[in-house]
Amino acid sequence: MNPFGVLVIGAVIGAVLGLSVTSEFFNRKTYVTILGVAVLIDVLMGSYPFYTWDLSVELPVSGVYLAALIGMLAGKAAGGR
Amino acid sequence: MNSELIPLMVVFPLISAILLNLMHGKDRAVRVYGTLAMVVVIAVPLLAVYGNHLFGAHPAIDTPAETGIALGRINLAIEYSFGFLQRALIFLLAAIATFAVLSHTSNEKRASGVYLSMVMLSIAAVSAVVMANDIFNMFVFLEILTISQAAMVVAKGDIGGYKAALKYLIFGGVAGGAILLGIALLLGTFGVLNITDLGNALSGNTKSPIVLTAVGLLVIGWLFESGLFPFHTIKSHIYSSAKADVAALLQTETKIVLVAIAIILLRLFGGLSNMSAVMVGLSVITLAFGSVMALVQTDFRRLLAFAAVGQAGLVGIGLSLGTPDGIAASIFHAVNDALAMSLLFVTVFVIYEGAKTTEFSRLGGLLTKAPRLAFLQIIGIMAVSGVPPFNAYQSEYRLIGAAFQAGYPELGVVIILGTIVTFVALMKGFFLTFLKESTAVAAIGRPQLSNALPLVTFATMVILALVCLGIGLHPGPLYDRFADVAITLTMGV
Amino acid sequence: MNTKDIYEMRTVVAAVFLGIFSIFVLKALTSFEIIPGVSYVYNLQGPSIAPNMITVILFDWRGYDTLGEAFILITAVFTTGILFGRGVLGGDVKVRDTAATRQPSVVQKVFAAPLVFIIVAFGIVITLGGHITPGGGFQGGSVIATAFFLSVVVFGLRKNVFSLSHRSLETFEGVGALIYLCLGLAGLGLSGYYLYNVGADFYPGLGVAQWAVNLLSYPDATNAGIIPYLNIGIALKVLSGFCTIITVLMGAEKK
Amino acid sequence: MRSLYDTLHETLKSRGGTHIGGGFTAEYMLLAFFPLAFVALLRGLDSLTSAVLAILVTALVAFSLPLVKKVSRENSDHFAIAAFYIAIVMGLVLFLMVGGF
Numbered sequence: 001m002n003p004f005g006v007l008v009i010g011a012v013i014g015a016v017l018g019l020s021v022t023s024e025f026f027n028r029k030t031y032v033t034i035l036g037v038a039v040l041i042d043v044l045m046g047s048y049p050f051y052t053w054d055l056s057v058e059l060p061v062s063g064v065y066l067a068a069l070i071g072m073l074a075g076k077a078a079g080g081r
Numbered sequence: 082m083n084s085e086l087i088p089l090m091v092v093f094p095l096i097s098a099i100l101l102n103l104m105h106g107k108d109r110a111v112r113v114y115g116t117l118a119m120v121v122v123i124a125v126p127l128l129a130v131y132g133n134h135l136f137g138a139h140p141a142i143d144t145p146a147e148t149g150i151a152l153g154r155i156n157l158a159i160e161y162s163f164g165f166l167q168r169a170l171i172f173l174l175a176a177i178a179t180f181a182v183l184s185h186t187s188n189e190k191r192a193s194g195v196y197l198s199m200v201m202l203s204i205a206a207v208s209a210v211v212m213a214n215d216i217f218n219m220f221v222f223l224e225i226l227t228i229s230q231a232a233m234v235v236a237k238g239d240i241g242g243y244k245a246a247l248k249y250l251i252f253g254g255v256a257g258g259a260i261l262l263g264i265a266l267l268l269g270t271f272g273v274l275n276i277t278d279l280g281n282a283l284s285g286n287t288k289s290p291i292v293l294t295a296v297g298l299l300v301i302g303w304l305f306e307s308g309l310f311p312f313h314t315i316k317s318h319i320y321s322s323a324k325a326d327v328a329a330l331l332q333t334e335t336k337i338v339l340v341a342i343a344i345i346l347l348r349l350f351g352g353l354s355n356m357s358a359v360m361v362g363l364s365v366i367t368l369a370f371g372s373v374m375a376l377v378q379t380d381f382r383r384l385l386a387f388a389a390v391g392q393a394g395l396v397g398i399g400l401s402l403g404t405p406d407g408i409a410a411s412i413f414h415a416v417n418d419a420l421a422m423s424l425l426f427v428t429v430f431v432i433y434e435g436a437k438t439t440e441f442s443r444l445g446g447l448l449t450k451a452p453r454l455a456f457l458q459i460i461g462i463m464a465v466s467g468v469p470p471f472n473a474y475q476s477e478y479r480l481i482g483a484a485f486q487a488g489y490p491e492l493g494v495v496i497i498l499g500t501i502v503t504f505v506a507l508m509k510g511f512f513l514t515f516l517k518e519s520t521a522v523a524a525i526g527r528p529q530l531s532n533a534l535p536l537v538t539f540a541t542m543v544i545l546a547l548v549c550l551g552i553g554l555h556p557g558p559l560y561d562r563f564a565d566v567a568i569t570l571t572m573g574v
Numbered sequence: 575m576n577t578k579d580i581y582e583m584r585t586v587v588a589a590v591f592l593g594i595f596s597i598f599v600l601k602a603l604t605s606f607e608i609i610p611g612v613s614y615v616y617n618l619q620g621p622s623i624a625p626n627m628i629t630v631i632l633f634d635w636r637g638y639d640t641l642g643e644a645f646i647l648i649t650a651v652f653t654t655g656i657l658f659g660r661g662v663l664g665g666d667v668k669v670r671d672t673a674a675t676r677q678p679s680v681v682q683k684v685f686a687a688p689l690v691f692i693i694v695a696f697g698i699v700i701t702l703g704g705h706i707t708p709g710g711g712f713q714g715g716s717v718i719a720t721a722f723f724l725s726v727v728v729f730g731l732r733k734n735v736f737s738l739s740h741r742s743l744e745t746f747e748g749v750g751a752l753i754y755l756c757l758g759l760a761g762l763g764l765s766g767y768y769l770y771n772v773g774a775d776f777y778p779g780l781g782v783a784q785w786a787v788n789l790l791s792y793p794d795a796t797n798a799g800i801i802p803y804l805n806i807g808i809a810l811k812v813l814s815g816f817c818t819i820i821t822v823l824m825g826a827e828k829k
Numbered sequence: 830m831r832s833l834y835d836t837l838h839e840t841l842k843s844r845g846g847t848h849i850g851g852g853f854t855a856e857y858m859l860l861a862f863f864p865l866a867f868v869a870l871l872r873g874l875d876s877l878t879s880a881v882l883a884i885l886v887t888a889l890v891a892f893s894l895p896l897v898k899k900v901s902r903e904n905s906d907h908f909a910i911a912a913f914y915i916a917i918v919m920g921l922v923l924f925l926m927v928g929g930f
Binding site for chain 1: 683686687688690691692694695696698699700701702703706707709718729733734735736737738742792802806809
């Protein structure tokens with residue numbers, strides 16, 4: 001059983017927190033920075049926190065981190081403040 | 082036997098605390114929910130079946146040799162035990178807390194959800210301490226109790242309350258640290274936290290210096306939680322800084338926690354003569370200073386605060402004797418005194434609400450304005466100081482008997498002296514408030530005092546007075562069962 | 575001898591007695607031999623629930639204690655609120671909100687806002703991986719709260735990255751605590767024991783309905799049961815508790 | 830030599846207020862309390878020593894009259910005073926428990 005649930009939960013928590021983020025300090029450059037650094041961190045984290053996936057190769061990135069970040073960005077977009 | 086209602090006695094007040102805090106600001110919702118919640122809080126201890134509850138369903142298992150525990154079987158789960166003693170104490174607490182809640186919802190213009198949630202948290206904490214058969218769980222809820230009590234005092238919103246609460250929290254930190262260190266020493270040495278298991282592991286093992294250090298640290302914590310000697314000024318400061326209806330709740334909680342922790346100490350280290358001597362000594366000092374200081378106060382609330390602390394010393398004496406009679410009489414006295422002292426605190430609450438002061442120099446001649454209040458207060462005074470038809474007479478008489486039987490005749494004399502001093506102090510308060518001629522009262526005598534007492538307050542006072550009288554006339558049903566509890570307690574040692 | 579001398583003498587006496595106290599405590603601490611005790615049994619049985627033993631002990635065997643500790647924090651947060659006028663008897667006292675917005679420097683401005691996102695996402699990872707790797711609700715919640723602290727320190731309270739009102743923080747806290755309490759109630763209702771680890775169904779004889787086990791069983795190699803959900807509740811509670819405290823304290827800065 | 834009553838009365842009067850009667854009662858009660866409390870505290874010792882100590886304490890108390898003022902000062906709300914007694918009791922409890930007597 002693949003842990004997709006954890007990705008969903010991570011995205012939901014991220015979205016809930018993201019809803020309250022104001023847009024004032026963000027522009028296109030900031031988003032690019034966020035995504036760039038996030039991918040870097042994600043690769044460095046490796047498969048942390050070691051959820052087991054039924055894949056032939058071990059997942060090289062932390063899916064939860066990416067899910068949480070995307071959730072936050074989505075929440076911020078949806079919040080519209 | 083597993084009773085499913087046992088955890089609800091703690092969990093329901095916790096849920097209510099969260100909900101009441103969320104409701105804060107919606108006046109009507111707070112009032113309605115606060116009142117309804119108290120019905121449940123009172124009902125649950127009456128409906129619950131006697132027995133034990135294992136949290137997380139982890140059962141007792143045979144001990145593997147590698148654990149190093151010198152016992153055949155150990156408990157894995159946090160355990161609550163619920164018997165007659167627990168039911169009586171929690172019901173008493175729920176009853177007094179109901180008054181505090183109703184007094185708040187009916188007297189205040191704006192109901193405060195945060196304040197009621199603090200009352201709920203303290204109810205949950207005291208219930209947990211009373212039922213806990215796990216020494217670490219007891220510590221956790223003692224911390225909640227300390228903070229929520231301080232918050233109830235702060236909620237009054239004046240600078241005196243802030244000072245008292247800050248002092249209370251600082252010394253609470255010292256005492257909490259002492260308890261935690263004691264628990265850590267016991268856990269490291271014996272490997273278990275369950276009190277029954279710990280008692281079995283300890284039997285015959287109490288002479289090592291580590292255990293004795295742990296006992297000393299736990300006793301220091303007990304002194305703070307029950308307001309005995311070095312901490313008695315802090316407790317009395319807390320009582321007198323709080324609103325008088327809160328003070329009634331605070332002193333009830335303190336007496337219940339005193340009994341609960343002392344029973345845990347007795348179950349663990351019952352045969353230890355050092356501990357008994359230290360506890361007796363500090364209780365006697367508390368009784369002496371509490372009642373003497375009550376005598377010299379110039380403010381009715383402070384007088385009552387010190388009298389309450391002195392009576393706590395009285396309860397401590399009987400418990401630390403460690404004999405079945407002493408323990409039974411002490412538990413009985415704790416219940417009686419909590420009831421009678423609450424009655425007195427409520428009367429003072431009425432005086433304060435009416436006259437806006439409790440300074441003796443500004444009170445006087447209230448007898449003609451509030452005869453019913455005076456009558457109820459004199460009942461309360463007689464009940465607290467052990468005048469025959471009322472309840473404290475029954476318990477103090479038994480306490481003195483227990484002291485003589487345990488071979489401490491001088492303690493019997495000390496108890497009598499303390500009772501006399503308390504009586505004199507309270508009568509002095511009564512005289513200066515109700516009988517003394519005063520011109521000042523003309524300026525401050527408000528219509529609330531002369532005409533209708535608030536219905537809830539009046540009903541509470543009448544009920545408390547009747548209960549005091551009823552227990553005084555028929556002590557048997559209650560005392561005999563406390564005696565059973567005490568006998569089973571000392572048999573286990 | 576005047577009063578001042580007496581008090582100085584008292585300091586010495588108090589120091590002597592505290593010295594005696596610490597000597598006895600230190601003697602006990604240095605001379606005692608620790609045995610494994612119950613934690614041996616916990617460690618023996620724990621791996622069949624989840625790999626991270628600390629979380630398993632905290633949230634399964636001592637789950638009720640953890641509930642109590644969470645409530646110590648909640649009580650402290652409420653008390654902080656009362657100290658600054660919320661819920662005082664006779665109506666709330668409004669603290670004047672004078673905390674000025676700060677003008678962040680360019681470096682702060684460029685780094686702080688993206689960093690908030692990165693830290694929050696990391697906190698969520700720590701929370702959700704709590705039962706597998708070191709971490710958990712307390713830690714994850716604190717990490718997320720540091721993102722809030724960072725934005726408050728850089729941008730000021732009024733105009734920070736999060737527009738979290740006191741009210742919504744309270745709702746978060748209440749929801750977090752209620753998640754914990756209600757999962758405990760689910761155990762009570764389904765098995766008769768409070769905080770029974772329903773999803774893991776560690777003692778199958780208790781007659782827990784299979785649908786409930788399936789519902790609460792967590793998608794992972796081991797069956798951590800309700801522990802991850804408890805972690806989420808604790809994380810919400812801790813982060814909103816810390817955020818409430820800093821909101822209240824910063825708001826009262828220039829009272 | 831002036832009578833004890835006069836000494837007490839004057840000292841208590843100097844405090845002012847309405848509690849001279851209460852002060853008197855407190856004074857005599859303290860006189861009775863201290864020796865009794867000490868007898869109870871020194872139970873562990875043999876009877877002769879405890880009797881001698883009790884008499885000593887009584888004498889000490891009697892010579893340091895009036896006590897009420899001192900006692901109420903030591904039981905006031907001051908943080909420093911409370912901290913002092915707490916420090917003493919913390920040391921004393923551990924000394925009595927571990928050191929034995």
